[in-house]
Amino acid sequence: MADTESTPSRPARHLDFSKVVKDLIVTTLIATAVFGSTIAFRTVSAAGGLGLEVRYDIAFYVIAAVVIGRLLLWIFVWSKPPGTSAVEMPVSIKSGLAKVSAKVGKGFGPTMLLFALVFPFLPFTDRYLLDLSILILTYVMLGWGLNIVVGLAGLLDLGYVAFYAIGAYSYALLAQYFGFSFWMCLPLAGILAAFWGIILGFPVLRLRGDYLAIVTLAFGEIIRIVLLNWYQFTGGPDGLSGIPRPSFFGLPFNRSEGGFADFFGLDYSSIHRIMFLYFLILALALLTNFVTNRLRRLPIGRAWEALREDEIACRSLGLNTTSVKLTAFAIGAMFAGFAGSFFATRQGFISPESFTFIESALILAIVVLGGMGSQTGVVIASIAMIGGFEIFREAEQFRMLIFGLAMVIIMIWRPRGLISTRIPSIFLKEKKKVSADMVAQGEGH
Amino acid sequence: MAHIVDDPVLSVEHLNMRFGGLLAVDELSFDVGRRDITALIGPNGAGKTTVFNCITGFYKPTEGRITARHETGETFLLERMDDFKIPKIAKVARTFQNIRLFGGMTVLENLMVGQHNTLMVASNYTFGGIFGLSGYKKAEKEAVELAKYWMEQAGLTKRADDAAGDLPYGDQRKLEIARSMCTKPKLLCLDEPAAGLNPRESEELNKLLLFIRKERDTGVLLIEHDMNVVMGISDHIIVLDYGKKIADGTPEEIRNDPSVIAAYLGVADEEVEEVEHEIEEGAS
Ligand SMILES: Nc1ncnc2c1ncn2[C@@H]1O[C@H](COP(=O)(O)OP(=O)(O)O)[C@@H](O)[C@H]1O
Numbered sequence: 001m002a003d004t005e006s007t008p009s010r011p012a013r014h015l016d017f018s019k020v021v022k023d024l025i026v027t028t029l030i031a032t033a034v035f036g037s038t039i040a041f042r043t044v045s046a047a048g049g050l051g052l053e054v055r056y057d058i059a060f061y062v063i064a065a066v067v068i069g070r071l072l073l074w075i076f077v078w079s080k081p082p083g084t085s086a087v088e089m090p091v092s093i094k095s096g097l098a099k100v101s102a103k104v105g106k107g108f109g110p111t112m113l114l115f116a117l118v119f120p121f122l123p124f125t126d127r128y129l130l131d132l133s134i135l136i137l138t139y140v141m142l143g144w145g146l147n148i149v150v151g152l153a154g155l156l157d158l159g160y161v162a163f164y165a166i167g168a169y170s171y172a173l174l175a176q177y178f179g180f181s182f183w184m185c186l187p188l189a190g191i192l193a194a195f196w197g198i199i200l201g202f203p204v205l206r207l208r209g210d211y212l213a214i215v216t217l218a219f220g221e222i223i224r225i226v227l228l229n230w231y232q233f234t235g236g237p238d239g240l241s242g243i244p245r246p247s248f249f250g251l252p253f254n255r256s257e258g259g260f261a262d263f264f265g266l267d268y269s270s271i272h273r274i275m276f277l278y279f280l281i282l283a284l285a286l287l288t289n290f291v292t293n294r295l296r297r298l299p300i301g302r303a304w305e306a307l308r309e310d311e312i313a314c315r316s317l318g319l320n321t322t323s324v325k326l327t328a329f330a331i332g333a334m335f336a337g338f339a340g341s342f343f344a345t346r347q348g349f350i351s352p353e354s355f356t357f358i359e360s361a362l363i364l365a366i367v368v369l370g371g372m373g374s375q376t377g378v379v380i381a382s383i384a385m386i387g388g389f390e391i392f393r394e395a396e397q398f399r400m401l402i403f404g405l406a407m408v409i410i411m412i413w414r415p416r417g418l419i420s421t422r423i424p425s426i427f428l429k430e431k432k433k434v435s436a437d438m439v440a441q442g443e444g445h
Numbered sequence: 446m447a448h449i450v451d452d453p454v455l456s457v458e459h460l461n462m463r464f465g466g467l468l469a470v471d472e473l474s475f476d477v478g479r480r481d482i483t484a485l486i487g488p489n490g491a492g493k494t495t496v497f498n499c500i501t502g503f504y505k506p507t508e509g510r511i512t513a514r515h516e517t518g519e520t521f522l523l524e525r526m527d528d529f530k531i532p533k534i535a536k537v538a539r540t541f542q543n544i545r546l547f548g549g550m551t552v553l554e555n556l557m558v559g560q561h562n563t564l565m566v567a568s569n570y571t572f573g574g575i576f577g578l579s580g581y582k583k584a585e586k587e588a589v590e591l592a593k594y595w596m597e598q599a600g601l602t603k604r605a606d607d608a609a610g611d612l613p614y615g616d617q618r619k620l621e622i623a624r625s626m627c628t629k630p631k632l633l634c635l636d637e638p639a640a641g642l643n644p645r646e647s648e649e650l651n652k653l654l655l656f657i658r659k660e661r662d663t664g665v666l667l668i669e670h671d672m673n674v675v676m677g678i679s680d681h682i683i684v685l686d687y688g689k690k691i692a693d694g695t696p697e698e699i700r701n702d703p704s705v706i707a708a709y710l711g712v713a714d715e716e717v718e719e720v721e722h723e724i725e726e727g728a729s
């Protein structure tokens with residue numbers, strides 16, 4: 001592409017007139033259909049109830065803007081000679097970018113970790129930012145957990161939030177009925193979630209691709225509906241409240257004598273508890289990352305990736321693919337269970353409303369956006385998505401629109417996610433990254 | 446005219462495989478010698494791949510018995526085993542007509558996945574491995590050594606850290622064979638390993654197969670179209686047509702069998718001579 005730019009006898013721009021007119025007519029029709037039926041009408045509260053305000057003028061301006069925009073695109077962008085794509089970057093810039101991103105990539109992890117460690121003590125960090133980072137870290141952890149199932153094993157799981165719910169309810173119920181402390185419940189919640197992962201996995205993992213996705217989605221909903229309807233046990237739609245807050249290894253975060261502040265001779269401040277929650281979720285997320293990275297280098301992790309690449313080849317090498325899938329499912333579920341019990345202790349109140357399909361979709365979006373299988377990608381995607389939601393909080397109605405648009409743009413720009421290269425789990429001489437086009441995406445993509 | 450095999454590593458008896466109205470394999474019986482290279486040949490659609498799929502458990506035969514025998518005298522009835530247990534326990538490995546590598550994983554990683562079962566045991570089913578117990582580290586080192594050995598034999602050492610999907614076609618074929626050998630099989634089944642290879646690659650493949658037979662005490666059962674390969678390296682040839690066995694014997698016997706030339710090659714009379722000539726060449 002770069003050569004074409006420098007050739008002196010560059011072909012003239014040319015426009016196929018009839019093609020453009022046809023395209024503009026189609027554009028007008030589509031825009032009229034879309035905006036004529038939406039923007040043109042508005043419901044207003046009138047005297048006798050709801051009234052309808054007709055706004056053809058606004059609809060007209062919007063349609064005109066779309067058509068003119070399309071025309072401008074034709075004139076300035078799509079009129080280039082065939083072969084020169086408008087969005088193609090010169091090769092030199094591309095390779096330069098690749099080099100920069102490779103350099104950034106190397107130091108990125110440690111820098112982020114360092115930043116995460118000092119973040120609560122930075123001068124500009126207030127309660128709001130701390131709360132937001134706790135939320136982001138929760139999604140980072142969930143993203144890393146789901147990455148095992150989707151990114152490594154290549155199993156499309158649309159019901160991941162079910163295990164998050166199981167973790168949260170496990171803690172809340174164990175605390176309520178048996179008075180177990182957070183630190184006792186944390187592992188139990190993980191084990192219970194993993195257990196349910198296996199129970200659900202047995203029937204589900206026989207399916208492939210799209211069928212697997214649909215059935216996991218259904219299972220996610222079933223769990224939520226059970227929680228919603230089993231009133232005597234789970235409190236149904238009322239949820240569970242009064243969930244015990246975590247203590248600092250037995251020291252509660254309150255004003256009392258023998259509390260955290262008192263014990264360390266600090267002035268009591270409510271921010272201590274938030275800071276503690278921050279470090280708790282940071283530690284849990286790092287544990288997830290550490291375990292996943294470790295597992296990737298063990299036979300089990302390689303089997304997950306091999307499963308994503310080619311299930312039949314796995315079986316021909318003597319891998320029991322059912323148990324490979326089940327372990328991926330169970331370990332992914334376990335981390336969701338940990339995250340769930342953290343969620344419960346942080347909120348102090350849970351109800352089935354927190355565990356809808358939208359949550360599953362959001363976590364999956366984080367994994368896909370970050371680049372499937374990439375741990376760093378999940379961090380960037382969580383910050384971008386959850387942080388982005390906050391930034392556009394003002395824009396309320398348009399938030400989802402902006403969000404959707406951003407997703408579409410990123411999927412066009414980087415169809416394999418932000419970080420799409422794969423790092424080998426073992427190497428002989430040199431660790432070479434594997435480019436995205438080689439890596440399979442597993443079932444149902 | 447069954448070829449007599451003294452010490453079969455695999456016996457197929459009265460194998461039938463039916464797909465709806467189609468009898469893809471029809472009363473097929475043959476033996477595969479323990480240290481032989483046995484070739485299964487026949488025109489397209491003769492049922493060769495189907496036989497492989499029955500042996501390696503990907504299809505359950507409609508009828509028949511498939512027995513694998515180890516030197517220890519242990520026998521395994523393959524038609525009753527799950528597909529993944531056949532390489533794991535009965536030690537019969539295979540490759541595919543359409544190469545099936547883990548394209549996004551490196552050559553070395555592919556060879557490590559081939560040793561999954563050994564490594565799983567060594568890592569105490571992950572529990573030992575995750576805490577970095579020394580037993581696993583040692584086992585992993587050994588696994589890397591075995592992978593290096595097979596990379597050496599397949600001429601892939603230089604490409605150890607490259608993605609398998611990046612390799613040229615001939616190397617991918619050899620990697621698939623090397624990966625199967627990492628499961629330490631007693632019998633290796635290769636489905637058209639020379640398909641699509643150029644003469645030099647084909648020569649390298651022959652060397653690899655002869656090495657496997659000689660050094661590794663592994664029987665080889667291969668499906669092949671390339672007469673050069675078949676006549677040049679096989680000890681025993683079985684000819685299949687429309688799912689039936691039409692000839693079974695040494696390369697010389699097969700070469701002189703008129704029914705093979707007529708049926709297998711399924712060519713018009715004037716072309717037979719040409720083909721005979723080709724076969725002759727392959728033998729020399
Ligand atoms: N899974 C299947 N379902 C239906 N028919 C099949 C199946 N597998 C193979 N066949 C049929 O069996 C016959 C033998 O095929 P195959 O074993 O692939 O032949 P070869 O490998 O000798 O070229 C063909 O007619 C093929 O269409």
Ligand SMILES: [Mg+2]
Nearest residue numbers: 493494495542
């Ligand atoms: Mg075939």
